[in-house]
Amino acid sequence: MSKIFVQIHPNDNIIAALIDLPKGTVIAHNGADIVLVENIKQKHKFTTTDLAVGDLIYMYGVLIGKATQPIAKGAAIKTENAKHASADFNVSQEKFSWKAPDISKFEGRTFNGYHREDGSVGTGNYWLVIPLTFCENRNIDVLEGALADKLGYQTKKDFAVDTDALIQQYKQGASTEEILNTPIIATKEEIAKNRLFPNVDGIKFLKHDGGCGGTREDSQVLCNLLAGYIVHSNVAGATIFSLGCQNAQIEMLQEAIKKLDPNFSKPVHFLEQQKSASERQLIEEAVKHTFLGLIEANKIERKPAPISKIILGLECGGSDGFSGISANPALGYTSDLLVALGGTPVLSEFPELNGVEQDLINRCETTEDATKFSSLMRAYSASAIAVGSGFENNPSPGNIKDGLITDAMKSAGAAKKGGTSPVVEVLDYAERITKPGLNLLCTPGNDVECSTGLAGSGCNLIVFTTGLGTPTGNPIAPVIKMSSNTTLYQKMKDIIDIDAGTVITGEDTIESMGEKLLEYIIKAASGEIITKAELKGQNDFIPWKRGVSL
CATH class of the missing domain: 3.40.50 (Rossmann fold)
Structure with a gap:
């Protein structure tokens, strides 16, 4: 690739500047010279020929714009002198052939992933906590507060602050110097080493603003999407919160899961708040069932899998x-x-x-x-x-x-x-x-x-x-x-x-x-x-x- 400019396709009538090019720079191109008539900023494009109003502009070998003003050879393409234009298309297909690249460096290679019963292989092993409606987002927050940090899944930052260590020092009568010398910052890598469930890569809390209001179609698409997350190869199981009266009903999600995977067998626990005796009972049940789910998820270990997965x-x-x-x-x-x-x-x-x-x-x-x-x-x-x-x-x-x-x-x-x-x-x-x-x-x-x-x-x-x-x-x-x-x-x-x-x-x-x-x-x-x-x-x-x- 040239160090100062590149023409992507032989049919292009604009060229990309790889560095800032000052006015007057002479560009040797296709046996002729292009003299830049203005400064061309790095990443921007300039013309290889004079363009009149209405002339088509090509890059990557396709139509990408149309001149709205006369553009001199060696001038920059800008919003002031060009506008969007694209080619029409139809479904009458041309004959297509493909030459695959050389894969000799990668043949026989594997990665270590989580093998699922449906034959898929995950690159991670996560437990999901999902609300079927935005009304349950607060309960998702409560569950995150109860589980994430305590189990070693710090979710918000790339480090954690161990305030408990300072509290213990204070209770034990530590001096100012001892408190100042107490390490309280841990990286995610350090936290992960001390996880209770080392084979579970995380608990993920998928809050959203859907599931009710809006259209019924939106709720159906949401359930289809959530079903895709639950059957995903990177997911071991899920805890689902429902209010009870929303458009996105539990049955709708269950049907979406069955459609994606008729033999679905992952652990999924459904909780409906309007059927619960209290919010306290709802959260208690959610925490316990999620904990039990994590115990099962932790039994899965990474094993070699082909790159094709x-x-x-x-x-x-x-x-x-x-x-x-x-x-x-x-x-x-x-x-x-x-x-x-x-x-x-x-x-x-x-x-x-x-x-x-x-x-x-x-x-x-x-x-x-x-x-x-x-x-x-x-x-x-x-x-x-x-x-x-x-x-x-x-x-x-x-x-x-x-x-x-x-x-x-x-x-x-x-x-x-x-x-x-x-x-x-x-x-x-x-x-x-x-x-x-x-x-x-x-x-x-x-x-x-x-x-x-x-x-x-x-x-x-x-x-x-x-x-x-x-x-x-x-x-x-x-x-x-x-x-x-x-x-x-x-x-x-x-x-x-x-x-x-x-x-x-x-x-x-x-x-x-x-x-x-x-x-x-x-x-x-x-x-x-x-x-x-x-x-x-x-x-x-x-x-x-x-x-x-x-």
């Missing part, structure tokens, strides 16, 4: 102008490696596939899935337009500031996470992943709503690429954060796990970075690496209500 969620957020050049293509290569090894990458965020629909349609193995993807994309677009918005309004101020001028430009780069392999299945929100190979899952672009959906459909790991830094995670699926640029990695090492900025500097290729990422994934899947999101207690959980969320 990894279901990898592909997500990006806080994207910048390098995301589609370094981190996303590297993740895409990892996706291709995983497919070749029999695993399952899952590409989500449908608002960020605008403009690349035809490529994904052509990659669908069946016309049925091609039609389903087309229908989901058109319905999503129509719902955004119906409220006076549209996919063109997707890029955030941060995206635009860092070089992502149109939604199609952002989408073309975001889609790189999915690699180049065939699409084996298209899934709507909360549908369960069942087929090995690249899956498409309809979720919003919203970071937490997306990761919530990926885990709910069965992803046992998520890789989250970012160019600006996004401090989010998921309660049950470890989230690996990968930066698109080294500056971000150096600045936010506390939330970023791995740096793909080395692709920009030339230290890595897309392929070598993809292989490094897969090595990291294997270690995270085995519990050998605790992701930064886990250390920070980023247990973000926001169910999508199927409204317009870009």
Whole structure:
């Protein structure tokens, strides 16, 4: 890769600057010179030819915009002179062929995971505490206070404060010096060593604002999502709180679980407050049954499993102008490696596939899935337009500031996470992943709503690429954060796990970075690496209500 600029596709008429390029810089390109007519900021794009009003703009080999003003050769693409444009699509599929990457470095490799009765393998072993309605959120808080810290599952931060040690010192008449010298801070790693249940990675408390009010359809989708969490390979069992009168009834959740897994056998304890003698009795019963569930969950130990058991969620957020050049293509290569090894990458965020629909349609193995993807994309677009918005309004101020001028430009780069392999299945929100190979899952672009959906459909790991830094995670699926640029990695090492900025500097290729990422994934899947999101207690959980969320 050039050290100062890159043209992604031979048909592109814009080029990305890899460093700040001052006005007057001469760019040698395709046997001719381009003289920059203005300063071009790092991550931003400039033209390779003069563009008139209405001329089409291409990047990644696809239509990403249209000129709204005359743009001189060597000038920057900006919101002031360009607007979003994307190609239409149809389900008449072209013949598609795929050449799998070399997997010799990974053949026969395993990770240590938790084997479940349904044949799935978890990368973690969690117990869930779930309210069926927001009315029960306070009881969830009470249970968390009773169990989490006492059992060694500090949930809010990457360290814990042992105030009890100071209390004991005071009661024993300790001096000021003795109190000041008493260690009271412990990291999560240190806390984990003293857990009562060492084979249980955590108790996760999934508070939300749904289950009642809203529409009945919202409650049904919520139950489908929660069922996905309960049957998830990373989950050992669950404690469920119900008020009793809400839309999301216990029976609705039970039916959703049965639909996902007819032979479901994990321990799940249901509590209905309106049938309980008192809140005190409700909490007492919840604590005891959860404790007994943890005893059973602790009997499960990690054992070797093939890499094919990894279901990898592909997500990006806080994207910048390098995301589609370094981190996303590297993740895409990892996706291709995983497919070749029999695993399952899952590409989500449908608002960020605008403009690349035809490529994904052509990659669908069946016309049925091609039609389903087309229908989901058109319905999503129509719902955004119906409220006076549209996919063109997707890029955030941060995206635009860092070089992502149109939604199609952002989408073309975001889609790189999915690699180049065939699409084996298209899934709507909360549908369960069942087929090995690249899956498409309809979720919003919203970071937490997306990761919530990926885990709910069965992803046992998520890789989250970012160019600006996004401090989010998921309660049950470890989230690996990968930066698109080294500056971000150096600045936010506390939330970023791995740096793909080395692709920009030339230290890595897309392929070598993809292989490094897969090595990291294997270690995270085995519990050998605790992701930064886990250390920070980023247990973000926001169910999508199927409204317009870009």
